[in-house]
Amino acid sequence: MKDLNVKELNVLAAQIRLETLKVIRSRGFGHVGGSVDLAELLAVLYGAAMRFDPKDPRWPDRDWLVLSKGHAGPAAYATFGLMGYYPIEEAYTLNHPHTRFPSHTDRLLTPGVDLTTGSLGQGASSAMGAALGNRLDGRDSRVYLVVGDGEADEGQVWEAFHFAAAHKLDNVVVFLDMNGYQLDGTTAEILDHGDLPGKVAAFGLYTQQVDGHDVAAIYHALEAAHAHKGSPSCIVLKTCKGKGATFAEASHAHSSSPNEEQWAEAILAAEQALEAARQA
């Protein structure tokens, strides 16, 4: 990991959030809430933790990112663009005909996307397969897997955790995006998980819980996860669905179709947040 530079990571997170909004605005509507809430995580991963080469997206020694909650694609597209995988403007074609930037992450279309996701639950298993494959090859690459708390309804997520713990995949770090919401409402009213972090820990993952919008907290939890040997890790991120998107933050909406005025307001607010992070 690079040394922790909180200001730098906060600036990067603000850039990711702004660009995520611009990517979705290019189509006019989309999965804003569950995309913008990953800005701090992606800033820490790509700004400090991960090994990657934008010139060689399939570099065998890279670390992997698997967005099993594939509808957060726009946040990944913003991040990859800022990292130099492609000019960010290319991602302003979200969901247009023949785009390389579809709603859900697709390994055949977008440089930087390691595994295809969209049907919730499936990325959890394929991420474990990639981690196992890297271990078989003797590589020290890590796999970073992002799972939604609604997505954790899927039994497959728990089969993947069971598998990873049984096979001692300590080259995996799972991020559980615990924003408390899924599509129809709160996770509590739809199918209450009870103690979700406790359940993950009971499955044999070394589990920590942090504020998902605090880059330093995420950074330190990652350090501890990397130091932990013998079992996979999970970092539970307490997040706010819609964080920093003026039209989605209060409602925690799953998908949003803002009007022009609302878009303009949201972009302005995200630009101001970026400026504030730079001045901090």
Add this chain to the structure above:
Amino acid sequence: MSVTLIGKHEKDARASRDAIVTALEEMMDADPSVCYVDCDLMGCLNTKGLWKKHPDRALQAGIAEANAAGVCAGLAATGKKVFLHSFGTFSSRRCYDQIYMSAAYAGLTVHVLGSDAGVTAAFNGGTHMPLEDAGMYMSIPNATVIDACDYDQLYSVMYGLIHTEGVTYTRFVRKDVTQIYAPGSQFEIGKGVVLHESDKDVCTVVASGILVDEALQAYEALQAQGVSIRVIDMFTWKPLDEALLVKAAAETGAIVTAENHNTCCGLGAAVASCLAKNHPTPLEFVGVQDRFGQVGPQDFLMDEYGLRAADIQAAVKKVIARK
């Protein structure tokens, strides 16, 4: 069956999903054994009101389609009349073995609803685009498989389903659908609907779902060119209306199928199988030609996959030349 064709190629102001919502609500109000299970997509089906009204029988199973399907089978074993909904991809591929074994093989009745049929999954893209869902259900013995085209057909089909035994699968489009039929039209599951016919017909187009309107447009264009065709809305893919199909093949001598689905395992395949056995006839297949889905606006996708009236016209001309 009592059906009135509107066929003005105009969008219905009513969202077609609301036909399901209305029918479900009426059924749940009238019969305490009717249950409805959803997988975190009530917002998409517009059934949150039903969830509030009947919290004991309108159930959230969360994003866990395989479990939901198994739960529906268990509910059915206690005599409940169960409807299960998710997007078509997930109410087929994501829970297929549970529907197959726990429900169908076990002789239990579950009514599965799959929204966003075929290319209408549009902006959700290829991962969410069911192009094989109906084919999967057609390969379950004794299943009933429906590709519905509009509000009034869906409403009538819902009342047909409640009296149908075994596993049923109904794929539909949630909204922005062209109105084909007048309110009050009544359909019989397993019976195709003849929309145009004359003794001059030189070909029959067998369509369903969003391809019905395209077929009607092709009919008008061909009519203007002096080519008369028969048009059938074959909304029930299984059991197929073989008598109607064989009669059309015998009388018109050529068939074009048109579907919003992979042609290798859907309506075209079913029609081909029936005709090969009963009345070999030149055939052309309009539909998705063994490709994956992709993201984009529905209009773009209909062009991209060749699901237009123009594609039907071209297929009609080609098949007539093969007679």
